[in-house]
Amino acid sequence: MRREMVHPDSRLRRMIPALSLRSGALITAFLLSTSAGAQLLQTPAQTLAQSTLKGLTADGSVLRRGATTVTLDISGGYVVGVLTETDSLDDLARGVGAGWGLDETNLPKLKGNLSNPQLLTAARAGFVDTTDDSGTDLIALKVTGEGSGTRYAAYVAVNIWPDSAFPVTKAVTGSAAAPVTLRVFSDFQCPYCKQMWDKAMPAWRRDSATYRVMHYEFPLSFHRNAQGAAEASECAAAQGKFWPFADQLFANFSVWTPLDPKDAPAKYAAYAKAAGLDTAAFKTCVGQRTFKASVDAQVQAGLKVNVQGTPTVYLNGLKLSNYSDAREVARARAITTAQPSAASVIEARLKAFR
Template identity: 60%
Template sequence: MKPLARLLAAAALLTPATAHAQLWQTPQTTAAQAILKDYAAQGNVLKRGETTVTLDVAGNAVVGVFIEAGTVADLARGIGVGWGLTEAELPKLQANLAAPRVLTAAKKGVIELTDDGATDLIALKSTGDGAQTRFSAYVAVKVWPDSAFPATRNVMGSAAAPDTLRIFSDFQCPYCKQMWDRSAKAWEAAPEAYRTYHYQFPLTMHRNAFAAAEASECASAQGQFWPYANALFAAYEQWTPLEPKDIPATLTTYAKAAGLDPATFTACLSSHAFKSSIDAQIKAGIAVGVQGTPTVYLNGVKLQNYSDAAELARVHAATTATPSAAALIDARLKLFR
């Protein structure tokens, strides 16, 4: 999170969960907030005097809130709609919006991520001076483009599938094994519905995770990533407690069992042929807000709970609607650049 967004989020006592949850509400729920009681609704547009709050809706979910206001107080209220704030929480947000550095940034136009998990964003802009000043703001979910994710050979599912899943995982992470044994099996069984990309994100706290990631990439070089990944998770209890010095031999044993050429595999593993690739995947993961494993993105949206069918359905509806969440948000953000 950049300094301006951090200042505003702190003023509103905002957490990633509260901002994210509010933005995914239905337009009816968002419009019914108490801080909008004096606003007149015309569809997804709410007006009071010279202030307009427009709800950008995709798949019957609010994915963005666009505010046009003539005062900082009205600007704060509009942002509060996107963040689900109460009347009592607005004064502090208003005070921070009036800070000189915020007002200076707004004159140039600014777009920043709202939280360190990179789930939401805020944009601000002002025009005019003195009594003629007009403010615009936009609070929206963050939809990452395909270009934000690194290249990987580790892909399964139809290229024509409507949903793209991108998984950042760690072979020594117990929660990743849980995901692999449950949700990932369901996604694999539905290749026409899901195209799944696997990315390496070995955590430093797991001493054998990086070696396992390298081994899986060596298996991938022989066209056997998914079978080898299955073998690693199936043998999770056996290899994860081992001393690092004993790991290469064990990983080679799994390669032989999976039908890989052992000499080629061993040479790949001992030369650390894929270290730079794994490092690049970790770096890219951090850039899109990965903070732990597993982290799953559906059509560019970071999921709060990848096993929640309702969340997957909601994100699917918003990202595949016409216009899509990404199209609506990108069009709004052009106003702030």
């Protein structure tokens, strides 16, 4: 599954993107030179087998050595968070490294980052932040005590966005009782979005008892007709016809996407008629750019949840790296629908760091 990106992404793992201090200043991001593996969302056995955890004694999902405790938070059969509590920066790096899937060679640099005086000072107040540009996981740090009594706590976990992080949209299909909510950020001029619409979307829409699909506008700036198409689709949504109009846009993708933006509205009107809209009201809506502010707000909301390109799909708040990977989808569904859910397990942990 490919995605059109907002901007080039180095994919470097960040220690923390921008750490706010009580003074309001910002600490520059700490970078690891090697991208971390996707260790979170593995089975407990896979996590426990990592070389970074050697020397710790396992008792179920808890590992111990001296004053160090590493606890695996498990939901739906997968590790969704790793909590490390210790008096040793070496062991703190091992616990964080286990959550990130780092090998032994990365631990010295990670320890050096964790030892940064500014970072440790800020961690006295505790903080929670995303760990990379994609926003797929979190890190929380807390330092307590002084001198030989200093204790460190770190928690790395998958990032599950709450419903409140997403804007309201009229472009919704599927049962409100469906166990899976898919939130899709899309661009009508994006070829990969068309691919998703043609291949994955029909199955999601047919299985309305399982999938509730919510569409969000995310027109990319280098697609000259994307903004206009997005606004037109919002005009269709205002008449309760988003989905048939969107079907028309993607079915006629090769017709309207090459046009000069001034010529595209005539095509939108034709597609609106085919979709059963009140075309007079639709033309007025498009001509007045009634929903420009709404489209712009959806883009800003997408940036806040780390949308980097289109299409981007969130399953029950969990950002998918590949919506067409059945194993990833099954894993995401398992942790988000488990009792207790991954989101509730993680949030309970994070309260100690805020």
